[in-house]
Amino acid sequence: MKSQKVESTVILRCKKGKTAEFKNAVIKLVKETEKELGCELFRIFENKDNSEEFVLWEIFKNEEALEAHMQAAHTKECFALGLFEPISFIRHIEVK
Structure with missing residues (x-):
């Protein structure tokens, strides 16, 4: 039996003064993660109200x-x- 998809949303807080370095690191992480066979979606978004x-x-x-x-x-x-x-981790499933 196949196990269920793992879907989650994680809130990350960047260390002060490290935002540019963090963005460069996660751009690389996203590119590499999207190549993984088991990855269906992997996106990182910046909070418009808190950089x-x-x-x-x-x-x-x-x-x-x-x-x-x-x-x-x-x-x-x-x-x-x-x-x-x-700072926050939520596992969720799509409502269908």
Whole structure:
């Protein structure tokens, strides 16, 4: 049996003075993540009212695909930069 899609929204807060560096890092992260077989959607948006806050919207085919993403070198490299912290995490499913 296939496991259910993993859909989530994460609010990220960029470290003060690191916004430009963060944007460069996540642009690379998005490009690499979109190449992953289990990734259906991976987007990062900047909060128009707070330039240090970002929204990550992601959909992976299943839990295994999300775990593969979290273990991928490009994901680990982005986290290792220490440019942000997650401040909110919501798992959701589409209402159909």
